Amino acid sequence: MGAELIGIIAVGATLAGLTLSSSHRQRDDMKSLRGELRGEIQALRGELRAEINDLRGEVHGFRVEITERVARIEARAFPGASAGSGGAG
Numbered sequence: 278m279g280a281e282l283i284g285i286i287a288v289g290a291t292l293a294g295l296t297l298s299s300s301h302r303q304r305d306d307m308k309s310l311r312g313e314l315r316g317e318i319q320a321l322r323g324e325l326r327a328e329i330n331d332l333r334g335e336v337h338g339f340r341v342e343i344t345e346r347v348a349r350i351e352a353r354a355f356p357g358a359s360a361g362s363g364g365a366g
Contacts, residue, residue: 351358
């Protein structure tokens with residue numbers, strides 16, 4: 278009976294050790310995966326910021342172009358008006 282009890286305890290301890298070892302490996306794998314995901318997220322954020330800045334630059338260019346076109350149209354439509362008068366008078 279004593280030998281059986283020692284055998285059962287030994288098997289239980291071995292299973293507990295395997296479970297703990299597996300748990301540590303899973304935790305380490307999750308930490309590694311989390312680190313990889315953080316890196317990917319940071320890279321994507323950087324790409325998104327660059328894309329947004331490019332789009333802002335394009336929008337600014339369009340605004341400048343539209344402003345210049347409006348000024349030319351106004352100059353043709355109102356040849357005697359001075360630029361920047363705002364129509365006050």
